[in-house]
Amino acid sequence: MSDPVIYAEVKYKKGLDPNTTRSGPQTKAPVPADSSPKDRSEDTGRRGLLRLAVVVLCILILGAVIGLSLYYISLGSSAGCQSGKCADGWKSHGRQCYFFSEKKLTWTQSRDECVRMRSHLAIIHDEDEQTFLMRELNMTEAEDKFWIGLNDRETEGQWLWVDNTPLNTSFWMGNEPDNWTGDYNEYPDGEDCVRMGEENFDGKGVNAWVDTACERKFKFICETETC
Incomplete structure (x- = not known):
């Protein structure tokens, strides 16, 4: 006599594949990091080198600016003089060098x-x-005078030198300054600049300043310090 056949009903939970075998607790697969420690280290190194390059470039630019500034300052104070002597074409007096122009x-x-x-x-x-x-000046003609750095262009009667210092000691000629506008008003703004000189100077009278219309053309005297 054969054994009896036993039937059993097997129920599966919803959502599970009946062919899948489960054992033990289930865990999610780890999400890979954006980059490895090696990649992050290389990126940090590149940023550091870039910052260093920028700093070095800024230092070089600053050094160039300072160097050029010192160079032009030295030129401005010396006008090409050498070892306390004036440059060619300039005449010395004390610590000063003077240039007497020929052009007007x-x-x-x-x-x-x-x-x-x-x-x-x-x-x-x-x-x-x-x-x-x-x-x-060695003048031979009365009108062969030279411009100096004195003017009252800003305020009439307030005489200032080109470095904006006020006039303290003056050497005006005769009734100067007179702010003359010309015989036919050809100088309506008057005379706001100063020229100096006297023909055949004998060393006695030094009052030789004359106020003159600034647009007129004369020779001039430049001045700088010896180096």
């Missing part, structure tokens, strides 16, 4: 020309300096 320019053009030569229109401090300049 307006006062403004003369001022700019002196600046171009790393100097300024002459600033006269005392009678000794005035006498030296008078002797060096």
